[in-house]
Amino acid sequence: MNESQNIQAAQKGDLAAFNRLVMAHQGLAYNVAWRLMGSADAAADSTQEAFIKAFKSIKQYRGGSFKSWLLRIVSNTCYDQLRYNKRRPTEALEDDNFDSDYAPHLIDHAERPEEGLLRQELGDMLQQAISQLSPDQRLVLILSDVEGFSYQEIVQTTDLALGTVKSRLNRARRKLRDILLKQELLPQQYRQ
Amino acid sequence: MTNDQPLLNRIERAKALLSPYLDGEVTAVEREQLETALAQSPELQADLKSLQQTVALLGEMPRASAPRPFTLTEADVGLSAAPKKTGFSVWLKPFMGAAAALAALFVVGILVLLNFGSTKEASQIALAPAAPQMAQEAKMESPAPTLEMQRAAPEEAAEAPMEQPAAEAVNSAGIEKAVVEEMEAEGEAALSFAEMASPPEAAQESAAEVVPPAAEKMIEAGAAMKETAPKAEAADIAEIAMEEAPMALDAVSGAVKRAAEMTAASDAAGDAAEEPAPPPAATQIAEAIEADAALLTTPQTATLFVPLVAQEKRSSAETVSPPASAPVSADATPEVPVRQTQTGAMALAIGLAVMGLILVFVVAIFLIVKRK
Structure with a gap:
C-alpha cells in the first residue's frame, strides 16, 4: 500500500494503515519535535500525542502533503507543551539543557569516538542556541536548515505566507548567527 | 548624507535578500540587484559568509532516530471494545439511584x-454534678432505718414458722440463683458505669442509696424465707443472712465513710482540675464498695443480697429523678423516658432496615426475571 492508500484506509478507521504512516514519518516528526522542545523525553511525549491527534483528525485531511499536514500537528502540539512549560518554568529549565549522555540513540556509532564526541558537543551547543530563538523562528529554521524543507513546504506546514516565511527565516538565521558568534562557534572575522 | 541614504537603503534591502539568496529563493531581478550590491560592499560579503557558515553548521547537526516506535494501540485512541450498555442497564440506572438514596437515608x-442515644447518656452523666448534696443527705438519713431493721431482724427470724413444702423452697432457690447471676452482671455494669461517669460524690450516693435498702430487704427476705421454708437448708440460709446483715451494714457504713473522706480529699486536691474524666477517687470508691459487696456475698447470702442490691441499682437507674432520701437540686434536668425513646428509635431503625432489604430483594428478583 502506498501513502495515499494508507491515508484512505486510516480515514476509515484502519489503525494498522495509520501505523504504517506513523512508521514512515516518525523519524522526521520526532526530530522536529526534539529541536523544537530541546528535550528528548518531551519530544517523545509530544510526538506520541501528535500521532494520536493525527489519527483522531485524519478524516479532516483534504489532500496535499501528508508530511506537512502531520508536521503542523506536531509543531502545534509542541507549541502547546512549550506554553505549558512556560507557565511552569521549574520543570522546563532542566529539559532545555540537553545532554547527549541521556540520549544514546543520537550517537552515530559508525563515527570514531572522538569525532562523534566533537560532533555531539557541537550539536548540543547549536541546540542551546536554537532554544534561544522564539518558537516561531525556531520552527522555520529547523524545517529549512535542519530538515531541508523548501519554502513552499514550510508555507504548507506553517500555513504562513511566503513573504512571512522568508523574513522570519532571515531573522532567525541572523539571530542564531549572532548567538554563535558570541559563543565563538563562528570565526571572529564575521563580527561586525 | 543625502547621497549615502540610497546606498544604505540598498544595503539593508540586500541584507534582507541574503537569506533567500542562499536558498535560491529570489527572483532574477533581485539576484541581479543583490550581486551588484555584494560587489560594492565588503560588509555585505562578510554578512553573506557568516550566514552561509551558520546554515552549514545547522546542516551538520546530528539527526536522531526515534527512541521507540510511536505506533498506536487501540487503547491509545480509545478504540478498545468497551461493553455496550444494554437497555436493561439504562433502565436500572435511576432505580439504583433510588436504592442508593434509600440506603443513604438508612445509614x-x-x-x-x-x-441521639449518646446525647441521652450525656444528659444522664450531666446530672452527676448535682449529686454531692444528694449524697450528703443520703449519708445522714441512711444509718437510722438500717440500724432499726438490724435490731428487728433476729426477732422476726426467730418467729418464722416452717410450714412450706421442701419442693417449693428448692424451686425458689433455683430461680433466685438464676436471678442472682443476672443481677450480678447488672451490678458490675453499674459499678463500671459509676467508675466512668460519676465523680466521687456519685459513688458515695450510690453506696448510700442502694446498699442500705438492700440490706433491709435482705433481712426482710431472710425472715420471710424462714417463715415460708420449712426445709433446713432454707432456714440455714436465712439465719446466715440475718447474721451477716449487721456485717453488711458495717461494711456499707465503712464504705460510705471512706467515700466521704475520698470526696473531701478529692475536693481539696482537685478544685483546679475541671476535667470531665472520672477522678481516681471515684474508681477507688467503686472498688471499695465492690470489695465490701464481695465480703457480703458469700454463697449463702448471695441468693438474698445480690438480687436486692441489683434491684435497687436498677430501680435507681431507670428513673432520672433521685430517690426520696436524696431530693433533687433546683437546677436538675427534668425526667426523660430514655428507655421509651430508645425503643422507638430502634423500631424506626428496624423499619428502615426492613425497607432497605425489601428494596434489595425487589432489585434482585427483577434482575433474575430480566435475565431469564
Whole structure:
C-alpha cells in the first residue's frame, strides 16, 4: 500500500494503515519535535500525542502533503507543551539543557569516538542556541536548515505566507548567527 | 548624507535578500540587484559568509532516530471494545439511584439515632454534678432505718414458722440463683458505669442509696424465707443472712465513710482540675464498695443480697429523678423516658432496615426475571 492508500484506509478507521504512516514519518516528526522542545523525553511525549491527534483528525485531511499536514500537528502540539512549560518554568529549565549522555540513540556509532564526541558537543551547543530563538523562528529554521524543507513546504506546514516565511527565516538565521558568534562557534572575522 | 541614504537603503534591502539568496529563493531581478550590491560592499560579503557558515553548521547537526516506535494501540485512541450498555442497564440506572438514596437515608437514620442515644447518656452523666448534696443527705438519713431493721431482724427470724413444702423452697432457690447471676452482671455494669461517669460524690450516693435498702430487704427476705421454708437448708440460709446483715451494714457504713473522706480529699486536691474524666477517687470508691459487696456475698447470702442490691441499682437507674432520701437540686434536668425513646428509635431503625432489604430483594428478583 502506498501513502495515499494508507491515508484512505486510516480515514476509515484502519489503525494498522495509520501505523504504517506513523512508521514512515516518525523519524522526521520526532526530530522536529526534539529541536523544537530541546528535550528528548518531551519530544517523545509530544510526538506520541501528535500521532494520536493525527489519527483522531485524519478524516479532516483534504489532500496535499501528508508530511506537512502531520508536521503542523506536531509543531502545534509542541507549541502547546512549550506554553505549558512556560507557565511552569521549574520543570522546563532542566529539559532545555540537553545532554547527549541521556540520549544514546543520537550517537552515530559508525563515527570514531572522538569525532562523534566533537560532533555531539557541537550539536548540543547549536541546540542551546536554537532554544534561544522564539518558537516561531525556531520552527522555520529547523524545517529549512535542519530538515531541508523548501519554502513552499514550510508555507504548507506553517500555513504562513511566503513573504512571512522568508523574513522570519532571515531573522532567525541572523539571530542564531549572532548567538554563535558570541559563543565563538563562528570565526571572529564575521563580527561586525 | 543625502547621497549615502540610497546606498544604505540598498544595503539593508540586500541584507534582507541574503537569506533567500542562499536558498535560491529570489527572483532574477533581485539576484541581479543583490550581486551588484555584494560587489560594492565588503560588509555585505562578510554578512553573506557568516550566514552561509551558520546554515552549514545547522546542516551538520546530528539527526536522531526515534527512541521507540510511536505506533498506536487501540487503547491509545480509545478504540478498545468497551461493553455496550444494554437497555436493561439504562433502565436500572435511576432505580439504583433510588436504592442508593434509600440506603443513604438508612445509614443517616442509624447515625442520627446513635447520636441521639449518646446525647441521652450525656444528659444522664450531666446530672452527676448535682449529686454531692444528694449524697450528703443520703449519708445522714441512711444509718437510722438500717440500724432499726438490724435490731428487728433476729426477732422476726426467730418467729418464722416452717410450714412450706421442701419442693417449693428448692424451686425458689433455683430461680433466685438464676436471678442472682443476672443481677450480678447488672451490678458490675453499674459499678463500671459509676467508675466512668460519676465523680466521687456519685459513688458515695450510690453506696448510700442502694446498699442500705438492700440490706433491709435482705433481712426482710431472710425472715420471710424462714417463715415460708420449712426445709433446713432454707432456714440455714436465712439465719446466715440475718447474721451477716449487721456485717453488711458495717461494711456499707465503712464504705460510705471512706467515700466521704475520698470526696473531701478529692475536693481539696482537685478544685483546679475541671476535667470531665472520672477522678481516681471515684474508681477507688467503686472498688471499695465492690470489695465490701464481695465480703457480703458469700454463697449463702448471695441468693438474698445480690438480687436486692441489683434491684435497687436498677430501680435507681431507670428513673432520672433521685430517690426520696436524696431530693433533687433546683437546677436538675427534668425526667426523660430514655428507655421509651430508645425503643422507638430502634423500631424506626428496624423499619428502615426492613425497607432497605425489601428494596434489595425487589432489585434482585427483577434482575433474575430480566435475565431469564
